[in-house]
Amino acid sequence: MEFIEANGYPIYFGEDEYQSLNKFIEEKNYSNIFILTDTNSNEYCLTKFLPFLATEKTIEIIEIEPGESEKNITTCVEIWNILTELGGDRKSLLINIGGGVITDIGGFVASTFKRGIDFIHIPTTLLAMVDASVGGKNGVDLGNLKNQIGVINVPKMVLINTEYLSTLPQNEMRSGFAEMVKHGLIHDQIYWTHFRNLQSAQHDYLPQLIHRSIEIKNEIVMQDPTENGIRKALNFGHTLGHAIESYFLENENKKTLLHGEAIAVGMVLESYISWQKGLLSAKEYLEIKNMITTVFETIVFEENDIQPILDLLIHDKKNEYGKIQFALLDGIGNIKINQEIENELIIKSFADYKS
Known part of the structure; x- marks a missing residue:
């Protein structure tokens, strides 16, 4: 290779x-x-x-x-x-x-x-x-x-x-698959289709899928090494995903999540937000949600979990001038960066995830 x-x-x-x-x-x-x-x-x-x-x-x-x-x-x-x-x-x-x-x-x-x-x-x-x-x-x-x-x-x-x-145990493999799925969603619709059935990534084709995933990230990073522009696309699913990961890490009553497990939730939430903002069709959103929730275990959020997670968003590295910045899907395979989202819509995304 x-x-x-x-x-x-x-x-x-x-x-x-x-x-x-x-x-x-x-x-x-x-x-x-x-x-x-x-x-x-x-x-x-x-x-x-x-x-x-x-x-x-x-x-x-x-x-x-x-x-x-x-x-x-x-x-x-x-x-x-x-x-x-x-x-x-x-x-x-x-x-x-x-x-x-x-x-x-x-x-x-x-x-x-x-x-x-x-x-x-x-x-x-x-x-x-x-x-x-x-x-x-x-x-x-x-x-x-x-x-x-x-x-x-x-x-x-x-x-x-x-x-x-x-x-590696299976949960660690799934954690990696989350980032590979993300690369397809933000940059390559054809690549995304490989992950609509997880089994397709478990056989001899895995080295090629890994190679392509690295290619995608490299193509983006080469355009913007210091993350002043398009490299922010790689943060899709990570704005909420990192906040969720941090919250579960610090809360002794919660099971610590692997990075990919938290990012998988973040991608569902941020796909919902993309749909609600008119950037993603309902069909595309359900396709993404169904695939991810089939592969990854559903994470339970109580009502009193949401506000602490929202409070953690202010520490996200992409924020500028105190404004929380999201990278949202603009259709599968495309991305729109520097999107400011109101808390009410974020709360709705959690409600939809739990439904």
């Missing part, structure tokens, strides 16, 4: 990826190599990777606990201290092997350690492959607020190996 040239770095697929990695490391002559991973990826994925890493450089493995709760500045401080204690310098390389938490925090740590060292992403979850592999967004949460602290800085390369997906 052909590599994708992203904004200043390549994304490799298949058997040639390790050859490209080893050649790159040899040419760069790094002082030492650090691998950041979590306990899950260390157990299930690192043993698949290390035999292919051909280098005589010193390799140190840094392991953190898994989960969104570790994606904070305290964890960064711990990693920075370990890098310092183990002799990390400006010529060190950090390889991030894991899901979106690892690539987000690893890219941020590398971008800020010694004012910036090189890093490489090896995503091991479907979500990380189709989302974190493109765009250069790295960062951490601020309390329960998603991705409030970070930088846009690209890796030296990304390696996509779908063999790692065999280690």
Whole structure:
């Protein structure tokens, strides 16, 4: 499968990826190599990777606990201290092997350690492959607020190996499918049709679907690397989705949601809003709602959940001048950014979701 040239770095697929990695490391002559991973990826994925890493450089493995709760500045401080204690310098390389938490925090740590060292992403979850592999967004949460602290800085390369997906439970796979569905809805109506039946994405065609999903995100990011315009299209489903994810993360009476689970709800809600604003037909909206609610478990919202979620919207990164900005569907395959939506319509979207 052909590599994708992203904004200043390549994304490799298949058997040639390790050859490209080893050649790159040899040419760069790094002082030492650090691998950041979590306990899950260390157990299930690192043993698949290390035999292919051909280098005589010193390799140190840094392991953190898994989960969104570790994606904070305290964890960064711990990693920075370990890098310092183990002799990390400006010529060190950090390889991030894991899901979106690892690539987000690893890219941020590398971008800020010694004012910036090189890093490489090896995503091991479907979500990380189709989302974190493109765009250069790295960062951490601020309390329960998603991705409030970070930088846009690209890796030296990304390696996509779908063999790692065999280690994932089904809910993690579905979490990744949510982002792939989003890419079809905002940019490619034909691609969207592949996900109207989830079974079509569970067989030999999955690597091609992943490749196309990454292509779509890359096409958008290349037009707008710093998210001043069309890149905001990628936030469809995320304005409400991130608020829901944050609310469930901080509320001990709620089950913590995977990112894709929250985004799936957000896409239904924001599709409803798109319909009500005359941007989406009723037929298109029901097509989207039926597909997503069939694949993803319905999330229960009580009456007293809605206002706290609305309160969290003010912290969304897309907001400008205190105004909440939505990216809405303008028909399937198209998007309209910078849409201001009144709270009454958002509340109606929750009522429709529950119906």
